[in-house]
Amino acid sequence: MDIKPLNSYIQNLTKPLVIAGPCSAESEEQVMAVAREVKNIEQVKIFRAGIWKPRTRPGTFEGVGSLGLPWLKKVKHETGLLVSTEVANAWHVEEALKHDIDILWIGARTTASPFAIQEIADAVKGTNIPVFVKNPINVDLALWIGALERLYNCGITKMAAIHRGFSAPDKTKYRNMPLWRIPIELKRRHPNIPIICDPSHIAGNRSLVPVVCQKAMDVNQDGLMIETHCDPNNAMSDAAQQITPSSLRELLGGLSLKTERSDDKDFEHHLEELRAKIDRIDHDLLEVLQQRMEVVEKIGEAKAECNITALQLSRMDELLIDRMRQGESLGLSPEYIKELYNVIHEESVRKQTRIMSNKKK
Secondary structure, eight states, X not given: OOOOOXXXXXXXXXXXXXXXXXXXXXXXXXXXXXXXXXXXXXXXXXXXXXXXXXXXSTTSOOOOGGGGHHHHHHHHHHHOOEEEEEOOSXXXXXXXXXXXXXXXXXXXXXXXXXXXXXXXXXXXXXXXXXXXXXXXXXXXXXXHHHHHHHHHHTTOOOEEEEEOOBOOSSOOSSSSBOOTHHHHHHHHHOTTSOEEEOHHHHHSSGGGHHHHHHHHHHTTOOEEEEEBOSSGGGOSSOGGGOBOHHHHHHHHHTOOOOOSOOSOHHHHHHHHHHHHHHHHHHHHHHHHHHHHHHHHHHHHHHHHHTTOOSOOHHHHHHHHHHHHHHHHHTTOOHHHHHHHHHHHHHHHHHHHHHHHHHHHO
């Protein structure tokens, strides 16, 4: 995908690009109050507010609808900020375009539906309005990229991806697990697509928002979309994760921003030496993994001879507990070891299953 800069104005901004505004547009007074506050924060260049709110269950506040679009237009004219809102179908797109909305974004639930994405892509065809795409709720990088591709195929070349975290089966401190490796892999495959972090939806709790923002900067994401409300405790949606404009100013002022390169030649030389060390360790690691797989193949052959299943959950549980305990004693996080061994075990089962299939032929 040949992704173009969103426009010369945004392209020339110093990172991070900051998008701020309430989760939901609740009233004209509320929208204007937040906009007037955030426009005085230098880093904020785009105002956001949800007009249509796709909620998990009916009966909760689902947004004011098209009634709120003139409020965003007023924000644009009074403050000079670009304005953005979420769209979930073709009618939303038509209404937003009618009211001169500058940027559209697509929510996580919508990204999960190729039918809905195609409908939106067809609706924006011929406009080249910038469109931001949130990751789908579940971990599916192909689905995220597919949504961007559908828009691109309809002529949209000004795009960004929004990393808002992924649902998890188990309760964690985050509302949505950040799983940083997923947006990092998206950036690796498509380096021209800006990645904007949505720390509000990842955190689900305003106390964690600064931590998530800093991590996003540490992994070189391009921007932040932060839900901001003048009275967050009484917000009509997602009250717990919104912060005040004054907290936003303090948060942005406290960020430690990183660069990809340094002008310090001694530092760069030292970094190259350390990277060479990593390369040598990785080569050794791959050889060890190859040796492990040879043993796995022998286990697969032995199981095939005795009609034993490839998957043995009790063995996997024992192995995982042991490796997590050992990893922790070496200063490695249990989560890291668990994820690593899940991948190793998945490949081991796949290999043994193939051996068993070949034995039957």
